Amino acid sequence: MAPYEQFPNNKKIIFVGKMGTGKSSLTNMLVQGDLYTQNIREVSDSAASVTSEVKVVDGRNWTACDTVGLGEMQGKSNESADPAMRLLVRVLEEGQRGFHYIAYVIKQDRLQTKEHYELxxxxxxxxxGAEDNFILVVTHCPNPKWVTNNREIITQTFGNIPVVTCDFPFDADDISYRRQERLDSLPKFEAQLAALPRSPIVLKLSFKETATVVVQQKFTNSLEEFLRVGKSIVELVLSVLIPFLNVYSW
Known part of the structure; x- marks a missing residue:
């Protein structure tokens, strides 16, 4: 496969998200144009297939980075909030590639989870520092109106970042099944990306600093929750005790 420098209109995208959201399928569709029995990145029609490495691949007019799913790797070090993200950072720092799109990927039926907010x-x-290139990619989403119908919870969880939808139906036992739907959906997906022109950003990351920020934020959130619950308990106790204090007061 030709290196990405040979494509004058080459766009670069990195997919990050949980296992089973469709990151590998997105990568294959962009660089191959379809899904096959043997793909550049292994795909599965179940969440049992786990990407265990970070790899940048080139094809068509795309360079795509498929990543380890967040939360998939169990680490023993306390340096990182997620070993998968630490691996991703190392690969990106070594490659020094710029990316037009930094995509957080979710599956349509897995939107309403607290875990997505934390990840x-x-x-x-x-x-x-690369927030201008953030996008949210919703897979297994054949109807774009789903975004409008779920805009409130999307904003609450992910903020006001652009949302791109796609649906690449795939059956590992019959790759021809709904193939035309896959082929029709690809240009629609690419058109949504083209409508969001971005300049490439070379990511300069430090995971130790990142982990510290996240840990501090989680501690702050936990403390606020503790104080909120504590205040409610105190108010409840006082509501019970005050009538007795009034009765027995001098």
Missing amino acids: FELFKATFQ
């Missing part, structure tokens, strides 16, 4: 906080801290 996206880690995502933002890790890619601090």
Whole structure:
């Protein structure tokens, strides 16, 4: 496959997100144009297939970085909030590639989870300084109106970043199944990206600083929750005791 420098209109995108959200399928569709029995990046129609490495691949007019799913790797070090993100940072620092799009990927039916909020906080801290290139990619989403219908919770969880949708139906046992739908959906996906022109950003990341920011934020959130609950308990106790204090007061 030709190196990305040979494509004059080459766009570069990195996919980050949990296991089973479709990062590898997105990578294959952009660089190959379709999904096959043997792909550049292994894909599965279940969440059992786990990407265990970070790899940048080139094809068509795209350079795509497929990453280890957040939360997939169990680490023993306390330096990092997520070993998968630490691995990603190392690969990006070694490659020094610029990316037009830094995509956090979710699956349509997995939107309403607290875990997404926490992982996206880690995502933002890790890619601090590249916020202008952030996008949210929603996979397994054949109807773009889904974004409008779920705008409130999307904003609450991810803020006001651009949202791009796609649906690349795939059956590992029958790759021809709904193939035309896949082929039709690809240009629609690319058109949404083209409508969001971005200049490439070379990511300069430090995971130790990132981990510290995230840990501090989680501590702050926990403390605020503790104080809120504590205040409620105190108010409840006082509401019970005050009538007795009034009765027995001199």
